[in-house]
Amino acid sequence: MRAKVHVFLKPGVLDVQGKAVEQALHGLGWGGVEHVRVGRTIEFDLAAQDPAAAEAEVKAMCDKLLANTVIESYRVEVA
Amino acid sequence: MRAKVHVFLKPGVLDVQGKAVEQALHGLGWGGVEHVRVGRTIEFDLAAQDPAAAEAEVKAMCDKLLANTVIESYRVEVA
Structure with a gap:
């Protein structure tokens, strides 16, 4: 299964x-740009059959390694 | 409009x-993880009315600032 973590x-x-990024875009002439947020996306293949179990596993990975849950939130997609 | 760039x-x-990330996940016991790719996501509000024009504008931002098109590809969503 393919997992995507935002x-x-x-x-x-x-x-x-x-x-x-916002200031750089303003400097390049795009003054209408506001509320810029930069995040990261981690995609990977996972050896799992059951989507629900895979999602739980990916959430455990996020809590343990992929996200700093003190300051970051995450969203998981498994397909 | 809200733009998302991957x-x-x-x-x-x-x-x-x-x-x-792959090696760290293996080390934590998730040996079934493969083909890990890390990317970034940039989200922002854009002062534009027309979705097609907004998308063209965001693509121009990507080519000029947000992505290094020599080694990176990007996907734009405007909603």
């Missing part, structure tokens, strides 16, 4: 990378 | 970050 900073946590 | 390394380009 990791984003929680709302309220200052996203310095997003701010930098 | 940026990934092109197939064939060595993804060292993905390799590191």
Whole structure:
């Protein structure tokens, strides 16, 4: 199965990378750009048959390694 | 409008970050994980009315700033 994990900073946590991108886009003439957030996406193949079990496994991976749950939230897709 | 940009390394380009995540997951006991790719996602609000025009604008941003098109590919969603 193919798993996709989207990791984003929680709302309220200052996203310095997003701010930098926003200012760079403004500098290039795209002044209408606002509220930029930069996150990361981790995709991988997983040796599992049952979608529900696979999703639970991927969530465990997120809690343990892929996301810093103090400041980041994540969304899991398994297909 | 809300734009989402997904940026990934092109197939064939060595993804060292993905390799590191893969080895860490193996080390934590998830041996069934393979082909890990790490990408980034940039989300932002855009002052535009027309979806087609907005998409063209976001693609221009990708080519100019958000992605390194020599080694990265991107996907744009506008909603």
